[in-house]
Amino acid sequence: MFRLTDRIMNGILKVLGMTLIAMVLLSVVNVISRYIFDKALLWADEIAVLAMIVIAWLGLIICAWRNMEIRMEIVVSALPLPLQNVTRAVQQATITVFCFWATWLSFGYVARVFRFGMTSDSAGIPIWYFHAAVTVSLTAVGLIAFSRVLQAVFAGIRGSGPSKQPKGLET
Amino acid sequence: MSFALGILPAGLLLAGFPIFIVLLAASMIALSVYMSVPLTAVQQNLFGSINTVGLLAIPYFIFAGELMSRGTVSVRLVNFVRSFVGPLPGALGVTTVGTASIFGAISGSSAAAVASVGKVMYPAMDAAGYPKTISAGMITSVSAIGIIIPPSIPMIVYGASSETSIPRLYAAGILPGLLLAAMLALYIVIRASGSRFEVAERLSFSNILKATGKAFWALGAPVIVLGGIYGGVFSPTEAAAVASLYAIVVTRLIFRELTWKDILDCAMNTALFSAQILVIVATAGLFSWILTVNQVPQHLVTWIASANVQPWQFLLIVNVLLLVWGCVMEPMSAILLLTPVLIPLVDALGIDKVHFGIILTLNLAVGLFTPPFGINIFVAQSALKMRTIDVYRGVLPFLLVFLAALVLITYIPAISMTSAELFMLD
Numbered sequence: 001m002f003r004l005t006d007r008i009m010n011g012i013l014k015v016l017g018m019t020l021i022a023m024v025l026l027s028v029v030n031v032i033s034r035y036i037f038d039k040a041l042l043w044a045d046e047i048a049v050l051a052m053i054v055i056a057w058l059g060l061i062i063c064a065w066r067n068m069e070i071r072m073e074i075v076v077s078a079l080p081l082p083l084q085n086v087t088r089a090v091q092q093a094t095i096t097v098f099c100f101w102a103t104w105l106s107f108g109y110v111a112r113v114f115r116f117g118m119t120s121d122s123a124g125i126p127i128w129y130f131h132a133a134v135t136v137s138l139t140a141v142g143l144i145a146f147s148r149v150l151q152a153v154f155a156g157i158r159g160s161g162p163s164k165q166p167k168g169l170e171t
Numbered sequence: 172m173s174f175a176l177g178i179l180p181a182g183l184l185l186a187g188f189p190i191f192i193v194l195l196a197a198s199m200i201a202l203s204v205y206m207s208v209p210l211t212a213v214q215q216n217l218f219g220s221i222n223t224v225g226l227l228a229i230p231y232f233i234f235a236g237e238l239m240s241r242g243t244v245s246v247r248l249v250n251f252v253r254s255f256v257g258p259l260p261g262a263l264g265v266t267t268v269g270t271a272s273i274f275g276a277i278s279g280s281s282a283a284a285v286a287s288v289g290k291v292m293y294p295a296m297d298a299a300g301y302p303k304t305i306s307a308g309m310i311t312s313v314s315a316i317g318i319i320i321p322p323s324i325p326m327i328v329y330g331a332s333s334e335t336s337i338p339r340l341y342a343a344g345i346l347p348g349l350l351l352a353a354m355l356a357l358y359i360v361i362r363a364s365g366s367r368f369e370v371a372e373r374l375s376f377s378n379i380l381k382a383t384g385k386a387f388w389a390l391g392a393p394v395i396v397l398g399g400i401y402g403g404v405f406s407p408t409e410a411a412a413v414a415s416l417y418a419i420v421v422t423r424l425i426f427r428e429l430t431w432k433d434i435l436d437c438a439m440n441t442a443l444f445s446a447q448i449l450v451i452v453a454t455a456g457l458f459s460w461i462l463t464v465n466q467v468p469q470h471l472v473t474w475i476a477s478a479n480v481q482p483w484q485f486l487l488i489v490n491v492l493l494l495v496w497g498c499v500m501e502p503m504s505a506i507l508l509l510t511p512v513l514i515p516l517v518d519a520l521g522i523d524k525v526h527f528g529i530i531l532t533l534n535l536a537v538g539l540f541t542p543p544f545g546i547n548i549f550v551a552q553s554a555l556k557m558r559t560i561d562v563y564r565g566v567l568p569f570l571l572v573f574l575a576a577l578v579l580i581t582y583i584p585a586i587s588m589t590s591a592e593l594f595m596l597d
Contacts, residue, residue: 017438020230020445024419027227027412031405045224045408052230052445053221056453059446060191069189070447074499076187091188098196102213109214134217 009062016055016062023048043123050120050130057137064141089152092145099142106135172465175201180458190504194454201461208464213457220456221449224408225337228327230445231411235392236278237437238418242428244389245287248273249295251386254379256356257372261363263299265356267292268313272352275317276393280324281539284314285550293555303557308565311551312573313355315536318502320348322396322411325502325532328452332459332510335524337407338400339591343525346590347533351576358572388421401594448503459511468515475516482520486581489513490534497538501546505535529587533580537573540566 030044063069076087114128180197184190198216202208252269256262267288274284289310296306318325321341330337372378383390396414399405405413422429429437462468475485496505510531517527540547542563551562580586 013439013442014435016442016446017435020234020438020442021435023227024231024234024412024415027231027409028416031409031413035404045227048227049222049224052227052449053218055230055442056221056446056449059442060450062443063447063450064189068443068447069191070451070501070504071187071189072184072500073187075185087186091186094183094188094196095192098192098199101199102195102217105210106214106217109211112211131214131218134214 009065046122054133057133060137061140064144092148095145099138103138172205191450191454194458198457216457217453220453228408228411231415234441235414235418236280239277240283240287247386249291250382254382261359263296264359268355271313275320281314281317282550284317285547286554289554304561304565307557307562311547312540312566312569315539318536329506329528333514340528342594343587343591347580455507472519493534497535498541502535526584526587
């Protein structure tokens with residue numbers, strides 16, 4: 001299960017990397033079009049920004065999976081190990097609650113945008129596609145945190161301590 | 172309300188929660204418990220805060236830096252700078268300062284400069300007899316110039332969150348960055364004068380020509396970015412996109428050092444790093460909207476006015492606060508958390524937002540290499556195979572030079588403002 005999820009995460013990251021390269025090319029084509037052909041592609045910036053929003057929110061899922069979210073660990077890392085484990089379990093439980101709550105709010109908004117048939121200003125793409133990236137991301141991050149809470153609980157029951165997570169970016 | 176907007180986020184931050192959760196949780200509690208605002212504001216702000224063309228420059232500049240920091244770009248820049256400063260005492264140290272400054276103008280990333288410049292300069296300084304702690308400290312600290320000299324990613328974040336012109340901020344960063352580089356180089360020259368670290372090289376025109384030829388394509392990146400922005404050809408976002416494409420062309424087709432797979436790998440790293448930052452931008456947007464709706468900044472302004480705080484006192488307090496803050500938090504998060512609160516005070520005290528942006532960036536640049544958690548320290552420790560304590564000791568003399576520069580740049584606004592006037596063509 002861990003390996004499969006890891007493979008899915010790598011696949012998503014590869015798609016996000018390719019999206020970024022496409023965004024760069026689109027922005028450069030826009031510059032060339034404006035200066036050489038005197039024709040600005042009004043939709044190009046809009047598409048690039050919407051793609052950036054998707055990269056931000058779907059990228060968050062991979063950051064959460066790899067424990068790479070930016071955080072300030074100065075106090076927690078100074079605590080004794082058992083207390084660190086408890087703190088991390090509480091963190092994951094809190095993340096679960098807030099992510100699922102935000103997912104619920106986000107879903108309600110996306111459903112409304114879908115019903116109204118709202119589209120982006122220049123490209124005319126249904127905007128709910130991009131809003132849904134927030135919903136999907138918060139759901140996935142909530143699920144990842146919830147699975148870690150369960151791991152911590154089962155590890156506590158077995159008395160073996162929580163499983164080791166890959167080390168993330170800490171400030 | 173002070174619980175949701177002050178005590179709760181401070182507590183979650185100290186408890187090591189991801190910063191985006193700190194901001195999201197505080198905002199949601201504030202909205203649902205203390206405010207009668209529809210909760211649709213959460214999604215609107217999470218989406219809308221990053222729905223801005225200006226922020227596209229963040230992934231683009233990170234991508235350009237990621238590409239340029241692989242391969243031999245740093246070696247070419249080192250040889251280029253060395254060909255000019257070879258006769259000076261401490262030439263290798265001065266070369267490190269010069270290369271880190273140019274590298275900053277290419278990538279805007281300080282950590283990339285530590286790893287790339289360090290890999291080339293550390294063995295060279297070691298062979299020339301520089302004490303290991305000094306070499307490591309020098310590489311770790313001088314690489315922080317990268318976020319002051321444009322293009323600077325923290326300046327984009329500050330510009331976006333304080334509604335300040337990014338081209339103007341970039342222009343204002345040039346002279347302070349060069350002043351800092353000059354002060355660091357002067358310190359190294361004075362320090363090396365009394366010792367025999369290395370044999371001086373003679374200035375040779377043919378050497379300069381040869382090194383310039385080899386560094387030509389690498390030097391093209393800052394010329395395109397800054398020339399494009401200040402020549403009125405590109406916006407900073409477009410300049411960043413062109414810099415990314417230029418980096419692909421140079422590293423793949425001209426230097427032939429990266430494969431297409433490496434380029435995709437760089438893009439994947441960029442996507443991940445951008446996501447870490449942009450999600451904080453999104454949640455900080457929600458948090459800052461709640462602060463504004465609740466008139467928190469206005470209350471602070473009233474308090475400052477009643478306390479009769481002078482601008483110089485405010486800047487002193489802010490400098491101390493930012494130096495401490497920068498020691499434990501990376502610059503982008505610090506900017507996003509502090510800017511919404513500080514900018515109304517800056518406006519009320521009549522301090523120019525561009526000048527303040529340079530002060531903020533310089534303070535956070537210092538935080539990149541100050542113990543205990545400066546990110547450059549850990550990059551240096553890993554790239555140079557040094558003990559953390561040795562890097563800590565090595566950065567101290569350079570920290571004093573940075574602090575001296577900070578005092579000058581804070582209390583002589585003309586340095587930043589002249590730079591802004593000088594380099595803004597319009």
